[in-house]
Amino acid sequence: MRAALLICAKDLRSRLRDRSALLVGIVVPFGLAFIFSLILGGVTGRSQAIRLGVVDLDHGPVAARFTGQVLPAVARSGVVTVRREPTAAAGRRLTASGALGAVIVIPRGFSARVRSGGPASLTVIGDAASPISGQVALAIAGGFAAELNRVRLSVAAALRDLGPAPPPAAAVRRLAARAAAAASPVTAQDVSAASRQLDTKSFLAAGMAVFFLFFTVQFGVTSLLEERGDGTLARLLAAPVSRASVLGGKLATSFLLGVLSMAVLEVATSVLLGASWGDPLGVAVLTVAAVLAATGIMALVATLAKNAEQAGNWQAVVAVVLGLLGGTFFPVSEAPGVLASLTFAAPQAWFLRGLGDLRGAGLPAVWVPALAMLGFAAVTGAVALARLRRVAEV
């Protein structure tokens, strides 16, 4: 144990001194998470809200409900900001200049047409440069239109039951008011999508961290091959140290580098990028399991190689394939056929799923993903250890 710790401390000193581990383990993943969050942060992130405009040419009661109740409610979610514009032309100009992502125009006579049961429509002015803003504006307008249609259908159904005589206008308004106030009978509650899913910044931070984790842990196990090539392994083995201690020291280096890089990234992305990783205890459990899985897999790959250079190449291929499969850059769980199932062959997928579950269902939900990753670690680690004993020969 003492010898393993000495070897681990020596390796950590060397790695931190040549800065390669810092670069791969912390600087690059943090930089990529930062860049990606700048690019994609506006989709669902909180600091980059989608800027929408609304032009009310109608000034009727239905338009007032949309601008006074619906849009403020959406804006309170933090996803969008809404500002009023006087004319459609002004809205179009601001959209074209990029000042606004999209503008919803309520045409003149909109309320009257809705109340009379005639055809009515909201206009959305978008721009090719802001397709997501246009889609969001369209979805908001579509949602309001669907609500209006529900009220109109409710009123129409109630009037049909009253008989063929034309109803008084006051009765129609009362019916419409009651229908509008009634809650929708059927709603869809998207638990997994809303509460068990990471927001963009957290997903990017976690994805980059676990992707580069597989590169970071290489520095420990691959150094055994480097030492064999450099001749220092012979001197280590000539010392009163068991082979198990040498292997233990190398694996401990991988583990500590992995934990260190993940911990720094978790703190840095939380503080500097606003990522939300979840309950610290759950994150710690998932992190340790992910580091062990990465160490086991990378150690196994290293044992298949003849030298450190070959091991580095093979490990890079495995890390990239598992990273893509595990959805560290984009989710592949909705991919067709076998690909979706293959996602679970990547510990990265279990790590990201664990973080999502932690957010949605709390600490108890992390055990399944954590145990899955520990399973990877146990199987690959056992095979790697058996093979590493052969590597640790001069």
Place this chain on the structure above:
Amino acid sequence: MAPGPVLSCEGLRRRFGGIVAVDGVGFVIQAGETYGLLGPNGAGKTTTISMIAGLLQPDAGRIVVSGEPVSTRAVAVRRLIGYVPQDLAIYPDLSARENLVFFGRLYGMPAARARERASEVLELTGLADRAGDLVKTYSGGMKRRLNIGLGLLHRPRLLILDEPTVGVDPQSRNAILESVESLAGEGIAVLYTTHYMEEAERLCDRVGIIDHGALIAEGTRDELVSMVGGRDRVRLLAPGDLGAWAAALAGREWVHEASVTGQGVDLMVTGARGHLAEILAAAAQAGVTVRSVEVTEPDLEAVFLHLTGRALRD
């Protein structure tokens, strides 16, 4: 210290696939003795010392250091052995002091003792003034000295040096040889492998000649040389009629062969240095003026050639 030899190995055998690298090698080394394992590249020297250092398990045979058996699984006995591999086995991203302290601690020294011993070795190897510099900034000779210093760090009873002067400049080489010479005075048993005959002759109390994995001869330099007859060659350059002089010399008891060449006389004699005066006196009596004398004594190179039919560096 345990009585008896520091190193005793017998019947060592190691095979790699279909190739027998070491076949029945055995020898002993006493405290304070420097034993040279002399042989060409590929003779089995490195395989033999890898087994003695506990790095390689023999297929057969027995190795004992100060009474303790050596194997790849015997960890404690390695404290008695210092190993200096042929290739530089040092960490370039650490300083010399860090390398020494790391290995000192690996050999079980407490931190303070490891630092103290590192300072001593740095002085011994002449690296004290560069102790804090990263090893990758060192010259080749400095790295070699550190490589040897690491083997001495824990004061081993047996020091194994595997061709420590390969690729070393003459100045550093001489410093290394002087260091090895001083070790015997400290009571350390030294196992020194080389394919440089002159190093073996200078350093080693006894020499084992290894070829094709087998120890084909062993003994002191004089014992080995006597195997080839112990005859010196004396080459005398002289003008004129040399027949009478050569005939007079051929009659001496210690002259085994005397032949007239185009430029002088060649003699094969026993104890040339002791008979030079008599040879020159005979020349004067025969009226011959000797212009130069060249004495070639038999060496380990000649022994190896005699035993194997090949030169050491073939």
